[in-house]
Amino acid sequence: MKTAAAETEDIELHLLMEAIFQKYHYDFRDYSPASLKRRLLQARDRFGCTTFSALQERVLHDPGMLPQLLSHLTVQVSEMFRDPGFFRVLRTEVVPHLRTYPSLKVWIAGCSSGEELYSLAILFREEGLEERTLFYATDINSTALRKAEAGVYDLARIAQFTTNHQRSGAKRSLSDYYTAAYGAAVFDKSLRKRVVFSDHTLASDAVFAEVHLVCCRNVLIYFNRELQNRAVGLFKDSLVRKGFLGLGSKESLHFSAHAGDFAEFSRSERIYQKRG
């Protein structure tokens, strides 16, 4: 049994998500409620509100606070070559398949501030696939997308990125791809000359291209099962026959409605291949 206060809070949370959706068309209604609630409690305190109802009133009447609220609602943790083993398997086992196509499209869904995109662009350059590839980098967070387009990262993060890159089976040094200036690493803009950045939500937007590889890492864990099914359905519809889907290290299709449409390509690295 729940206490009356807990029940009221659930109602308020539900109404707040509905308000954000109706007013701003950002749809968080099918995110995992438990972690969404924690992030909203932080936002509530941050905005000095004592209840979700008070926060709802602020959100509805002050559109200026939306970007800040969005940054509370989405988790932006990222890293270049995050989970190097994933990129190593991509390099050694997926790339040989990709090589057989004369032209390639790659969709990075939930690209955040671009770390994953640059990792893939570098990997594709090192493997000689860059010239034939078009990358789509999409996210709902426009602040993050702008950072992705800039490709500038704090120099303090580069040591970690460099280790990860090496562990992914690097063919060159990471420093070949950026210049250091004023405490920042500025990634070579040629890495994004074949990239389309776009605002796209897995919650309600449709498929926009036929692609050979989808990377959607560390995004699905924030969705409930229905929304995960919707997103994986989009990936399925977007992928060519035998196309690849890469997920985050703690994500799987194990409990997905679409599990049967994919074969496990690398169980440990969570890489799937669409069945033919």
Place this chain on the structure above:
Amino acid sequence: MNHEPAHRQFRALVIGGSAGALGAMLRFLPLLPRRFPLPVMIVVHLPPDGESLLAPLLNSRCQLSVKEAEDKEPILPGVVYIAPPNYHLLVEPDFVLSLSQDECVLYSRPSIDVLFESAADAYGDALAGIILTGASSDGAAGLKALVDAGGRAYVQDPATAEASAMPEAALDACPTAQIVDPSQIAALLLRELVPAPS
């Protein structure tokens, strides 16, 4: 504790600890019988990039099956779920598990508070929780949320704890929690949480 409503039925158990918690758990988890009817969710603080050896280790020593929790996994009775390193473990209102990489709470991910608070939200007064030995105050707020929701709280006796900070903080936050010795926990859980066969 004597005025228990007769209809009360426990539906889940959560456990949290850090330094020394493995040793403490090995004193009662292996004693829980295969028919133990509650799911058990556990957060133990671990180094972030270590591969988790905790689940296989406990699994080899327990009668219950012990596994690392997966995202959106339905919660089953008699299964022990361990939070993976570097991820928070949460219970969703529809009784599936979630993982998240939200910020650390009190320098910890996984965080005991995050598990306990979400479980208290989902299970209300049908939840029991144990705070074991540990060297941080993580778990105190979570155990308080559990108590506020009407759940049953147990705390390892700080005198028996390898690190007493965690049980002490939990007792400060929840003075009504029952103080327990790890060697007695299995018998206590069976007596207090499991309905006698009628």
